[in-house]
Amino acid sequence: MTRFALERFDLDRFVAATLEEDLGDHGDVTSASVIPADARFSGVMDSRDGIVVAGLPIAEAFFRALDPEMEIARLAEEGQSVPAGTDLMRLRGNARALLTAERPALNTVQHLSGIATLTRRYVDAIAGTGAILLDTRKTIPGLRVLEKYATRMGGAQNHRMRLDDAAMIKDNHVAVAGSVGEAVRRAVASGVQRIMVEVDRIDQIVPALDAGATHLLLDNMDPATLREAVALIGGRVPTEASGGVTLDTIRAKAETGVTYVSVGRITQSAPAADIGLDFATL
Structure with a gap:
């Protein structure tokens, strides 16, 4: 065995x-x-x-x-x-x-x-859209490896397992750095290879890309805004719809052309x- x-x-x-x-x-x-x-x-x-x-x-x-x-x-x-x-x-x-x-x-x-x-x-809700389901770090302390194993058994891919897998720049990091572009530049200067950046406005996308972001989280955007964001990014980096995704909303978000959709509920609320x-x- x-x-x-x-x-x-x-x-x-x-x-x-x-x-x-x-x-x-x-x-x-x-x-x-x-x-x-x-x-x-x-x-x-x-x-x-x-x-x-x-x-x-x-x-x-x-x-x-x-x-x-x-x-x-x-x-x-x-x-x-x-x-x-x-x-x-x-x-x-x-x-x-x-x-x-x-x-x-x-x-x-x-x-x-x-x-x-x-x-x-x-x-199953996003089957045929081309989008891939990701889990999150919203796991019970001490059980992350097992819970993320379970999401794989369900057909998802794992997002970051640990904080050292990649930089993930979110609104609080941006607030301290002063802007999205500055936050990304600091991560690049430190030698981080994978730099994920959460953006919740269209006008943050170009500064993030120009500074060296390698993955964009499009946070709490409705489908129309997601389509606009995906078109602006133009395939330069992977895109991820995140924030408040439910079974009722996930397909419309997945159909916008994003690479991934991340869902905290699959571990947090199962x-x-x-x-x-x-x-x-x-």
């Missing part, structure tokens, strides 16, 4: 820290007092919603951390769209281990599948998927 791996994500550390948080100082006192140590369960994890699957390898890691001999079969692929009622994983092993790992495993799959599912809705895990004694 190929081990689940993401850049800058330590799966073993994540599992250990999550279990430590849940177990406290005395462990799962309920299972330890009620379930015999040698009892065995079988279980099925299934989705009660139609979802895009994300997080099953991480769930598996929780169960294996407590019972390395557990028999586990993943029944769905990461990024797969499945209907309600789909079995996602079958398990067979120590009953105490299954019960103790159940909540961390489910929490992870519910959260990540919720993000992937909402992301897919946005991707509801958890309804996924359960039912056990039976062996």
